[in-house]
Amino acid sequence: MKKLTFFIALAAFFTMLISFQSCQSSSKVSSAKLLKFNLEKGKGYDYEMVWDMSTKAGGQETKISIDCLYSMNVTANDGSVKTVTSAYKAVKMNIDAMGMNIDIDSDKPVKDNGTPGEKDPLGAMNKVFSSMVGKPFVIKVDEEGKVLEVIGFDKIVSDMVDSIGGDESTKAQVMASMKDQFNEQSIKDNFAQMFTIFPNKEVKVGDTWDKTHSTGGKMPAKFNTTYTVKEIEGDHVTLAAKTKIGSSGEGDMQIDGTQTGNIIVDSKTGLMVNAEYDQDMQVKTKGVSITVTGKGKIKGKAN
DSSP states (O other), X not given: OHHHHHHHHHHHHHHHHHHHHHHHHHHHXXXXXXXXXXXOTTOEEEEEEEEEEEEEETTEEEEEEEEEEEEEEEEEEOSSEEEEEEEEEEEEEEEEETTEEEEEETTSOOOTTOOTTSSOHHHHHHHHHHTTBTOOEEEEEEXXXXXXXXXXXXXXXXXXXXXXXXXXXXXXXXXXXXXXHSSHHHHHHHHHHHHTTOOSEEEXXXXXXXXXXXXXXXXXXXXXXXXXXXXXXXXXXEEEEEEEEEEXXXXXXXXXXXXXXXXXXXXXXXXXXXXEEEEEEEEEETTEEEEEEEEEEEEEEEO
C-alpha cells in the first residue's frame, strides 16, 4: 500500500512537472514580439541623441560633443508608411581643438553682432543653430524604420542663412556650405541610427537579423549591423547590435571600423527607449590617417 501511495505521489509530481514545463513553453512562445516602426498617429514623442567623439591625426586631438533634442508627431498613417512632423527642440555642440574651445547652445541668448566677417563668429554660429529650433519638417518612415522622404528642410536651411545676415555674395557662400552639411541625406543619416533597426516581424530571444544603411556627406560610409534579441521583458525588447563600418565606395576615403550597441525598444510603438553605442574607426584620406572613437546615447519618450 505504501508503494502504491509512493507511485501515485510520484505520478502526480511528474504530472505537475510536465504541466509546469508546458506553461513555461507557452510563456516563451507568447513572449515573441512584433518589432516594427509603429509610433502612434496623433501622439507625440521626444528623442535625444548625444555623441561624444574624439579624432586623432598628426599628433593633434579634436573632441566634439553634439546633443540634439527632437520632437516628433505622427500626423498620418497609410498602413505601411507613417508621416512624422519633426522639429529640433534644442541643439548643442562643443568643439575642443588646437587650444580653442567652441561652445554652441541654441538655448543661450543670441548676440546681434554675430555676422560673418565681424568679431564674433561664435555669435554667428549660435544664431544659425538657434534658427533651426522649432522649425517643422516632415519625414516619411516605413515599418522597417527606413526614412523614405524628407520634406521642408530646404526652408530651414534658408532660414539658417538669413539669420546671420550679410550681403548676397556672403549668403550664397554660406548657403552652399549649409546645403553640404544640412540636407535630405544628412537628415536620413541622423535618423538611421534611431529608426533603421526593425525586422518588421515577430522576434523572440536569440533571433538575429541584418540591416544595412549608408551615410553621405564629408565621411561617406556603409554600416552593416547584426541585431540580436537578448531579452524580452513585458513590452521592452533588449537588442545587442554589432556593426561593421566600411567605405561606401564614394570618394577616395578609406574607412574601417566597428560599433557595438545595447538597445531597449518598446515593441508596441517601436520607440527607442534607451540605447548606448561605442564606436571605433580608422579613416585614411589623402595620405592622412585619422583615428575616430566615440560614445553615443539615444533616449526616447512619449509625451
